[in-house]
Amino acid sequence: MAAQSRLALASERLEPIMDELKSRAMTLGINGYMGYRRNYALIQRILQVSYFAFIIGSTYRGLNPKPKKRATPSKAGDGLQKSTGSGEKGERGVERTKQAVNEDAGSADMSAPSSGRGKRGAKGRGPRVEVDAKFFEQLRRIMRIIIPSWTSKEAMLLAGHSIFLVLRTMLSLYVADLDGRIVSALVRAQTRKFLLGILWWMTVALPATYCNAMIEFLQSKLALSYRTRLTQQVHEAYLSDDTYYQLGNLDDRIRNADQLITVDIQKFSTALAALYSNIAKPILDVSLYNYQLSRNVGAEGLIIINILVQGSAALLRAATPPFGSYAATAQKLEGEFRWAHSRLIENNEEVALYRGQQSEKNAIERSYFSLIKHINRISKIRIGHGMVEEGIIKWLWGSLGLVICSIPVFVKLPGMGGRGSDMGSRTEAFVTNRRLLLSASDAFGRIVSSYKELSEMAGYTARVSSLLDTMDEVKASRFEKKLVSSAGTEENAAVLRGRGRVEESPNIVFEEVPIVSPNGDVLVPKMSFQVTPGEHLLIIGPNGCGKSSLFRILGGLWPVYGGVVKKPKANEFAYIPQRPYLSLGTLRDQIIYPHTVSKMRARGVTDEDLLRHMSIVSIEGLVEREGGWDVQREWRDALSGGDKQRIAMARLFYHKPRYAILDESTSSVTGEVEERMYEHCTELGITLMSVSHRPSIHKYHKKVLQFTGDGRFSFRDLDSKETERRQALQEEKEALEEKLAKLPQMRERLEAIGV
Structure with missing residues (x-):
């Protein structure tokens, strides 16, 4: 009883304090809300600036990753010669030997990194290709070749391409607003406004279709210009100073230079031209669409939703397989398959005389089925990745988009319509915001999907870069060549x-x-x-x-x-x-x-x-x-x-x-x-x-x-x-050979006479 009395007394003493705290909290909340309403425009501006600063910073960090720490290389072993010298260019000689490469069919082409995680591929074929600092370093080097100056043809094409990308985004913003006005007029049964909206819709179609056509045209022109620049640079290096000979005979790193020059450069150029459109345009779209959405539904909800989207995008990136390594390995296996056919064509006479077509067929089919096995493996991996990607991008982000579109309907925001607005206004706002959100979601999805394309392009970049690097090494008379076993003796060494x-x-x-x-x-x-x-x-x-x-x-x-x-x-x-x-x-x-x-x-x-x-x-x-x-x-x-x-x-x-x-x-x-x-x-x-x-x-x-x-x-x-x-002696030898050649005829004649 005494304890209950003390608790009741303490409760009576605390009750006024709690009431005062509730009163102060309510007062602070009301004052904060009123301050929020009074400074709504300033707060929105701060949130918008902060949000877009975050987007710019994230994009910059994504395009300039920090280099990863590399493991300390192991001591050199025997088997692969790394030599220097120049013949007519200066001194030649051998600097050191290093670890021999694997002796399987694919190990000779060290230019083509293979698949797998970690520092080595799953089968030890080569290092993993990643979108990392090394990739961007290689890409910047190639970019200096294909866009030599700001006044070059390629720079002008890129500028024109960028202008049309911006115009298409601006037209998309106008179409989203126009779509909302058309649906609003339809809901309100305003015939004149509806027909006028349809007329404007058809009018906008002319510049929109022209922009789309020009974007595709300029993208193809960029790809062709990139390929031309890069091919000319490679030809200049490859077909000078006997590089083509030394690359094939004195060095083991590049075995199928023909495929690298004719196929990989073309694929790299096409991927690079498409990647600019697939990254620059979505980033611009996300920025402008989100800016317009923040004005329509408020920056707060947009930021919260984007945090969730960024988290799911990070999860998606973590679940993305190393498509860059897969692409590099696929190109390498394509080169080996082509090389097997080239080898048969080159030695067709010897193969035909030995009747070795079955053996050559087995070798060619082994290289082909290695390629098919790898492609099938990639296709199976894409099934799971595609399901995860569609589930996140289409369905999860779609539901989050509906939540954003509902904000102006269920919540009355300062300076905007809300619950009290009429049906036509709510419909117009919903349709406009919905279209903007779908466009922004699609753009963000393309940014996330472009990471996969970027990973694949990393494979092409690694192969093209390896060709350029190896040619530079060869021109400086630094070769890497598999040595014969006798090279390890003290005298030969x-x-x-x-x-x-x-x-x-x-x-x-x-x-x-x-x-x-x-x-x-x-x-x-x-x-x-x-x-x-x-x-x-x-x-x-x-x-x-x-x-x-x-x-x-x-x-x-x-x-x-x-x-x-x-x-x-x-x-x-x-x-x-x-x-x-x-x-x-x-x-x-x-x-x-x-x-x-x-x-x-x-x-x-x-x-x-x-x-x-x-x-x-x-x-x-x-x-x-x-x-x-x-x-x-x-x-x-x-x-x-x-x-x-x-x-x-x-x-x-x-x-x-x-x-x-x-x-x-x-x-x-x-x-x-x-x-x-x-x-x-x-x-x-x-x-x-x-x-x-x-x-x-x-x-x-x-x-x-x-x-x-x-x-x-x-x-x-x-x-x-x-x-x-x-x-x-030669004349005597020829005379004796001539007599020996006639010996069978003489024996036949002798036997005939004996009968």
């Missing part, structure tokens, strides 16, 4: 760490130069010899001993890992292989390649001069037989092997270089033609370096460089007696 020097000289001089292939195979540890003008050099030795490697070093195609190479300029060399290259073009173009007709005329050379060159090797009849100088054919198919070699000889006579490398270049012609070719080259002052197994050509040479095949060589004068002895 010492050779690979060396650096050579290239100097200009009228003579060809090798001073302790190792002959090393790009994969680290040391063919000759040190080679020294000298060739002066007029001293024809014969090079002999077994296959794989280093003869062709020597020519590639002379041509500046392969690195020099030690010693000194002295030689004339590259344009004073000519190279004639066993199967000469015939270009696309006319018959005349085959003789003067790589010169043009105008350059030929500037040198004072006429068609009659070319005909004389051809007559020396007995192919002057080709001009009449094929239909004249200007006829165009696929010459590699139209001419026989002997005719191709004679064309190459006539080409040599036309250019008259200081030195010529003949690599089995007379194997398909008669001895008479071969003799005339060597004699005429001597008359023209061309010093020949010949590789041939024919003893008949020994008499035209003064020096011989002989490879033994075990890393050793000998360089000596070619003795005339030795030449005569070899010639006699």
Whole structure:
């Protein structure tokens, strides 16, 4: 009882205090509400400014993400050579080796990142492609190429595109307001206003359709201009300084450069042009539509709803798979599938002779089904992602939109109609706000969806950027190449760490130069010899001993890992292989390649001069037989092997270089033609370096460089007696072979006589 008395006494004492607190709270609430009403316009302005500052800040942070911390790279291992040097450009050599790439079918193309989460793909194929600081760094570099200045054609197209995007948004705002007025007139049964609204609706259709058509046109023009700029830049780098050769032979990072140049650049350009419209337009729409909505329904509700939308959008982004990695892997697998077909076309004769079509079919189908399996996997992933995306964007955001549209109906806002408004006013407000909200929701949905497109474009960007980066590395003579196992020995490793020097000289001089292939195979540890003008050099030795490697070093195609190479300029060399290259073009173009007709005329050379060159090797009849100088054919198919070699000889006579490398270049012609070719080259002052197994050509040479095949060589004068002895032995060999060929016929005759 005493306790109850004390509680009652305390309650009586607290009651006045609670009443006073309630009174003060009510007073503060009323004063706050009145202050809110008095300063409603200022508060709305502050909220609007804060909201749009938040949008701008979020957009900026989204487009400029902070770089992620990278894991410390592991120590280098054996297997992949990273070399530096320049041949004619400076020193060459090997800096270091690093971890070998995976030896599966896809690992050679390091330019194409693969799918998967984390720092490596699911199968270890490469790093994951993300929309991160690295992506934007790569994109900015490419943007500087495709939009070189603010006054460029691309910048003007982009400005025009932006103007039409703004005009379309302004027209959409007007159409939303017009739609509300038309429905209001319909509800109020105001015939005149309704018909006038329909008339304005049809009038607005003219500029609206023109804007839409121009946006699509300018987007396609932008994509084409981007592709043109980027392709020209890539061609400039790829087709200069032997980059196309070095990329395919001295480096393993890019295996299918043709697909990167022809397909990936086109896809990147198209995606970039579309992405600008898909991001810039929605951001502008969201800003303007939300601004208009904030004026119609108040900024408070709009901000609350947008917080919920931003949260759901963050959830959607978190649930978005790495489509950029998937796109990069798909492009890589497309390239491997195409490469498998190109490889078959390139080696079709050998495959046909071996009857290897089933084996090649298996290889091609493996690459195809790898591509299909990956595409099917992406399609299945898109099902779940599409359901989540539609559920959030269409249904969740749609319900939130209805809540916003109901605010002016159920809540009377300062300066706006509310419960007391008539049916027509409420209908007009609802329809206008509903249309604005649908447009804003659609724009925001496109912003969220564009993250997926941005992720896919990150894959294209990574591939194009890898091509540009690798070409820059190759031009600086920094190569990455898979090494042979013998490169790990202490002796060979010492050779690979060396650096050579290239100097200009009228003579060809090798001073302790190792002959090393790009994969680290040391063919000759040190080679020294000298060739002066007029001293024809014969090079002999077994296959794989280093003869062709020597020519590639002379041509500046392969690195020099030690010693000194002295030689004339590259344009004073000519190279004639066993199967000469015939270009696309006319018959005349085959003789003067790589010169043009105008350059030929500037040198004072006429068609009659070319005909004389051809007559020396007995192919002057080709001009009449094929239909004249200007006829165009696929010459590699139209001419026989002997005719191709004679064309190459006539080409040599036309250019008259200081030195010529003949690599089995007379194997398909008669001895008479071969003799005339060597004699005429001597008359023209061309010093020949010949590789041939024919003893008949020994008499035209003064020096011989002989490879033994075990890393050793000998360089000596070619003795005339030795030449005569070899010639006699060759003639005896041919006579014996002819008799042996007749032996079966003699046996048949002998058996016939015995019967």
